[in-house]
Amino acid sequence: METFTFSRAADPAEAIMAGAAASTAQQGAEVRFVAGGTTLIDLMKLDVETPKRVVDINRLPLAKVERAPDGGLKIGALVRNSDLAHSADVQRDYPVLSEALLSGASGQLRNMATTGGNLLQRTRCIYFRNTDTPCNKREPGSGCSAIEGFNRNLAVLGTSEQCIASNPSDMNVALTALEATIVIQGVQGERRVPIGEFFLLPGDTPNRETVMQPGDLITHVLLPPPHPGARSHYLKLRDRASYEFALASAAVVLASEGGAIRHARVALGGVGTRPWRSPEAEAALLSKPATRATFAAASEAAVRGAKPYSQNGFKIELAKRCLTSALATATA
Amino acid sequence: MASNELTRRDMLTVAAVGTGALVGGSFSSEVASAAEPAKTGSGMMDISLRVNGAEHRLSLDPRTTLLDTLREHLHLTGTKKGCDHGQCGACTVHIDGRRVNSCLTLAAMAEGAEITTIEGLGDPDHLHPMQRAFLEHDGYQCGYCTSGQIMSATAMLKEQWGESDAEIKEAMSGNICRCGAYKNILAAIRQARKA
Numbered sequence: 113m114e115t116f117t118f119s120r121a122a123d124p125a126e127a128i129m130a131g132a133a134a135s136t137a138q139q140g141a142e143v144r145f146v147a148g149g150t151t152l153i154d155l156m157k158l159d160v161e162t163p164k165r166v167v168d169i170n171r172l173p174l175a176k177v178e179r180a181p182d183g184g185l186k187i188g189a190l191v192r193n194s195d196l197a198h199s200a201d202v203q204r205d206y207p208v209l210s211e212a213l214l215s216g217a218s219g220q221l222r223n224m225a226t227t228g229g230n231l232l233q234r235t236r237c238i239y240f241r242n243t244d245t246p247c248n249k250r251e252p253g254s255g256c257s258a259i260e261g262f263n264r265n266l267a268v269l270g271t272s273e274q275c276i277a278s279n280p281s282d283m284n285v286a287l288t289a290l291e292a293t294i295v296i297q298g299v300q301g302e303r304r305v306p307i308g309e310f311f312l313l314p315g316d317t318p319n320r321e322t323v324m325q326p327g328d329l330i331t332h333v334l335l336p337p338p339h340p341g342a343r344s345h346y347l348k349l350r351d352r353a354s355y356e357f358a359l360a361s362a363a364v365v366l367a368s369e370g371g372a373i374r375h376a377r378v379a380l381g382g383v384g385t386r387p388w389r390s391p392e393a394e395a396a397l398l399s400k401p402a403t404r405a406t407f408a409a410a411s412e413a414a415v416r417g418a419k420p421y422s423q424n425g426f427k428i429e430l431a432k433r434c435l436t437s438a439l440a441t442a443t444a
Numbered sequence: 445m446a447s448n449e450l451t452r453r454d455m456l457t458v459a460a461v462g463t464g465a466l467v468g469g470s471f472s473s474e475v476a477s478a479a480e481p482a483k484t485g486s487g488m489m490d491i492s493l494r495v496n497g498a499e500h501r502l503s504l505d506p507r508t509t510l511l512d513t514l515r516e517h518l519h520l521t522g523t524k525k526g527c528d529h530g531q532c533g534a535c536t537v538h539i540d541g542r543r544v545n546s547c548l549t550l551a552a553m554a555e556g557a558e559i560t561t562i563e564g565l566g567d568p569d570h571l572h573p574m575q576r577a578f579l580e581h582d583g584y585q586c587g588y589c590t591s592g593q594i595m596s597a598t599a600m601l602k603e604q605w606g607e608s609d610a611e612i613k614e615a616m617s618g619n620i621c622r623c624g625a626y627k628n629i630l631a632a633i634r635q636a637r638k639a
């Protein structure tokens with residue numbers, strides 16, 4: 113681990129000011145906030161993250177889950193994943209989020225991991241985590257070791273010739289299906305970014321993963337009011353039953369009326385370079401009866417355009433089955 | 445593995461854990477550089493930690509994890525280092541009553557909190573019911589994962605989990621046992637829950 117200075121932010125302004133001194137908030141940032149530490153400390157031990165300054169934000173007053181005036185939910189950036197999963201509001205109105213959180217990591221890690229940190233967790237691509245190997249995300253221009261290498265756990269949707277890393281988060285998939293908004297406090301005040309615009313595709317700059325700028329502090333995540341009558345579900349498929357990242361996952365929110373689907377939100381995990389919203393699957397569901405045939409057609413639509421690599425082609429079929437099954441469960 | 449106090453039995457176990465504990469999950473290929481010790485730097489930090497009810501004033505490199513602080517500086521070696529990356533649960537301690545992985549916590553982050561380790565849970569004359577249950581059910585073989593299992597289990601019983609064996613297994617999945625003593629661990633937790 114490289115050396116750094118450690119300080120504790122007393123208020124958001126202090127954190128933002130410290131962060132603003134960095135040249136980037138993306139890969140290579142010289143200043144990092146630490147929340148749960150489960151991504152940051154892990155990557156600092158591997159010398160993948162080498163901040164000169166670490167700012168502890170755990171004392172900031174951002175650890176509450178509150179009802180928003182519009183009937184939605186306002187989730188503080190420092191709410192721990194375990195507390196969010198067990199929040200009565202989330203369990204009642206957004207069960208897909210609770211299921212996604214509880215499917216992630218372990219009991220210990222969920223007690224540490226925060227909403228803000230989970231949004232910004234990094235890929236589990238083994239070459240990104242190993243400084244001895246070329247990786248465009250870690251070291252732009254060095255090449256991608258995964259395209260011809262170990263890519264079994266990487267993406268088939270949204271990939272580029274520079275990077276095929278998957279976004280590993282479960283929470284982000286549920287937040288995508290729930291159309292969350294990320295509230296960011298920065299040097300120029302507050303911005304509200306829809307989650308669909310928060311994550312960037314790798315393209316030619318896989319080192320840039322989000323819209324985060326130096327100084328930006330995520331303060332909250334907002335959920336819109338629950339859709340009336342909607343039912344939701346998160347299904348995660350992986351190599352072992354627990355304590356393992358998704359090979360494929362699906363978050364769905366559905367409402368039916370008069371025998372037809374009237375509201376559909378679909379997001380896939382484990383298969384995309386960012387949490388993968390599928391408007392194609394949603395269009396294939398709308399106005400259709402909630403039948404196995406409809407679900408199969410939506411799943412087919414969701415993976416149209418997916419690109420298999422040497423080891424991960426199986427994920428295309430797996431994602432389809434995962435989505436079909438999640439849709440069936442949500443409407444059962 | 446940076447400890448000087450390791451027994452031979454520990455060493456054998458560490459070797460086993462280091463090479464094979466996670467095979468079968470996609471973590472396996474990530475464990476390689478796990479046990480590398482932190483390089484020593486010049487800028488030390490004064491840190492006070494409250495561990496098992498006692499206050500400790502320490503001068504530490506800011507890179508020092510809570511795990512290394514407990515083992516190397518406070519000589520509380522009951523807490524074990526398996527992977528050093530959040531992947532095994534051997535380092536589980538309680539911070540303000542909640543179970544966490546001490547390997548991914550900087551000591552500086554734990555300042556002001558109440559830290560409990562296996563040494564603070566009970567002692568040979570006054571065993572915690574969970575410790576007694578592990579003894580009675582033989583909830584271990586080599587014993588390397590055991591303090592983490594017990595710390596995890598005691599905190600888990602205060603969390604919102606159901607009664608079934610499946611729920612216990614899921615709740616305890618963050619603690620890997622290289623010896624595969626899971627069956628007896630489950631039996632021990634079932635007994636302690638009734639106590």
Ligand SMILES: Cc1cc2nc3c(=O)[nH]c(=O)nc-3n(C[C@H](O)[C@H](O)[C@H](O)COP(=O)(O)OP(=O)(O)OC[C@H]3O[C@@H](n4cnc5c(N)ncnc54)[C@H](O)[C@@H]3O)c2cc1C
Pocket residue numbers: 144145146147148149150151152153154169189190215216217218221224225226227228229230231232233280281282283328329330331355356357358529530531
């Ligand atoms: C062994 C293991 C298994 C795991 N399994 C899963 C799994 O199955 N599913 C899953 O989804 N996740 C899994 N995870 C990942 C885990 O969920 C994330 O590490 C965690 O959510 C990150 O949150 P944190 O608070 O610990 O982040 P930190 O490590 O504290 O921070 C991560 C990044 O976010 C930045 N940051 C944090 N908070 C803010 C903020 N408020 N504003 C701006 N920047 C901020 C930090 O600067 C840092 O760059 C696993 C992790 C481990 C170690």
Ligand code: SF4
Pocket residue numbers: 235237238239240246247248249250255256257258259266274275276277318
């Ligand atoms: S897939 Fe992306 S993260 Fe993995 S080696 Fe290639 S560039 Fe790096």
Ligand code: FES
Pocket residue numbers: 524525526527528529530531532533534535536545546547548
């Ligand atoms: S030592 Fe393995 S989880 Fe901390």
Ligand code: FES
Pocket residue numbers: 583584585586587588589590620621622623624625
């Ligand atoms: S690792 Fe040996 S008893 Fe669990």
